[in-house]
Amino acid sequence: PFPVLEREMTHDLSVLGRHYKTGTHVYLAFDEFQQDQKFSPERWIKGAHNPYRNVPFGTGQRMCLGRDLAQELLGEMLAGIFRTFAPERIRPYSNHLFSGRRNDGKDSFATTFYQLRVFARALKNSYRIGLKRKAELSKCPYAQKA
Structure with a gap:
């Protein structure tokens, strides 16, 4: 998988005091994602609670x-x-x-x-x-x- 996801903001957003306007390009580095090192096979069962438990292929319209x-x-x-x-x-x-x-x-x-x-x-x-x-x-x- 490519190590960076690039997205364009579809609406204004404020995160931790920083403001991002619609149209701003945002880059997410996979290396910065927190990964749980604990072996937990139940996270891979279909219907598990978190749809973003694994995103090596990205999500949305521009996914791999x-x-x-x-x-x-x-x-x-x-x-x-x-x-x-x-x-x-x-x-x-x-x-x-x-x-x-x-x-x-x-x-x-x-x-x-x-x-x-x-x-x-x-x-x-x-x-x-x-x-x-x-x-x-x-x-x-x-x-x-x-």
């Missing part, structure tokens, strides 16, 4: 157009991980060069290269998953033909 595709691929990738590895072998918190995303441009070349390799591998795997899914659907007599 690839959101649905990304969420579908993430589900497929997670399913693939759980099919491939025993649960006790999945330890996302260990043996990683990179544990979070900073966008200040101070990352080393090795860290940036590592991120690029991880992203490229994920993209390649998601493409393979998409091809496999397409092949499976083409064999299904109930699948709608485009």
Whole structure:
């Protein structure tokens, strides 16, 4: 996800003594959002109390157009991980060069290269998953033909 959301004020607003007029451009940096580090899977259950519990794709008219595709691929990738590895072998918190995303441009070349390799591998795997899914659907007599 892009690290900054840009929005235009649709009405006048006062926050903590500062006044913003309609039409003012506002930039929200994701790094400034408070994130709860506690493991709490109930926050992801549909119908949970907070509609803004996770906004990596933005919200509103200018939200990421690839959101649905990304969420579908993430589900497929997670399913693939759980099919491939025993649960006790999945330890996302260990043996990683990179544990979070900073966008200040101070990352080393090795860290940036590592991120690029991880992203490229994920993209390649998601493409393979998409091809496999397409092949499976083409064999299904109930699948709608485009």
